[in-house]
Amino acid sequence: MSRRDEFVERMKAQLDEWNVEIDELAAKARRAGAEAQTRYHEDIERLMRRRDETRRRLEVLQFASEAAWESLQEGLEDAWELMRKALRDAYAHAPDRGDDGPRRRSSGGSP
16 A cells, blocks of 8 residues: 555544544534533534545545645645644533543544
């Protein structure tokens, strides 16, 4: 498997993890009070936008020429970092602070 293929597979797995975490936050939102629900929904909307942007960049990267791959990889890594920060912020805003945030690999490191 090429370096690019390995990177794409790691990012696809990361997107799957983010989907699970977004679903978990949505479930918490449904159980939260009205004020907290508003904040949850704002955070979830931001997470979904970041996730979708990362997915779009990943699709472009998959079909890019070798010459463009390095530049596109950097852009995808930037999008990954923005998503990771948005997820961390969403957990920080959660009224149920018993959860320390994302339990998966998405909370640290790079793709």
